[in-house]
Amino acid sequence: MIDVLSPTLTWVAVGAAVWALVLVLADRPLPVDRPDGKAYLGLLALIEVGLLAQAVLGFIKLATADHDVPALSYGGYLLGSLLILPVALYWSLAxxxxxxxxxxxxGALVIPVMIVRLGQVWTHG
Incomplete structure (x- = not known):
């Protein structure tokens, strides 16, 4: 995958998961009307932008790959990773x-799993 982007997305997503876990332990929903809630939404948006960049670069790499990569699986993981956080956020706000x-x-913990799986599909086909 992308050498710098994948580990960065992984650690930022783990940080977002820890932040949400603190809210769960405090028995609080996501406070969207407070500055800390808006900062969390900004963090999720940052992750989503990173995932979008990863998807675009991943499809470019797939088109120019010099080895066999299962395109359907790889593309499915790229597109699926884009859907995880919006669905989780919608569910959380509902x-x-x-x-x-x-x-x-x-949802935030699924992102690192998807990134690891993308690397496995890319490497081993």
Whole structure:
């Protein structure tokens, strides 16, 4: 995958998961009307922009690959990773309990798993 972007996205997503876990443990929903909630939404937007850049660069690398890569699997992981956080955020905002915030924890932790899987599909085909 992309040498700098993938580890950066992984660690930022883990940080977002820890932030959401603190909210779950405090039994608070995501406070979208407060500065800390807006900062968290900004962090999720930053991750999403990084995932979009990864998807664009990943499709370019796929088109110019010099080895066999299962294009359907690889493209599915690239596009699937773009959908995880928006769905988790929508769910969290629809369910204003600690369990809605827990969905953000899971969504943020799925991102590193998707990135690792992208690397595996790219390397091993």
């Amino acid at each position: 369910e204003r309990t600690r369990w809605g915030t827990a969905v953000l924890v899971v």
